Amino acid sequence: VREILSHYPSNYKRSAVIPLLDLAQQQHGGWLTVSAMNT
Helix, strand or coil: CHHHHCCCCHHHHHHHHHHHHHHHHHHCCCCCCHHHHHC
C-alpha cells in the first residue's frame, strides 16, 4: 500500500483507489470482499 501511495502527490492520494482495490482483489482470489472495499 505504501509503495502504491508513494506514486501519488500528497494532495492526490485518493487517486490511488483503483490500484489499491486491484491489490485487494488480487489478495482475495480475484474478487473484493465488502470489508476490503470499506477499509
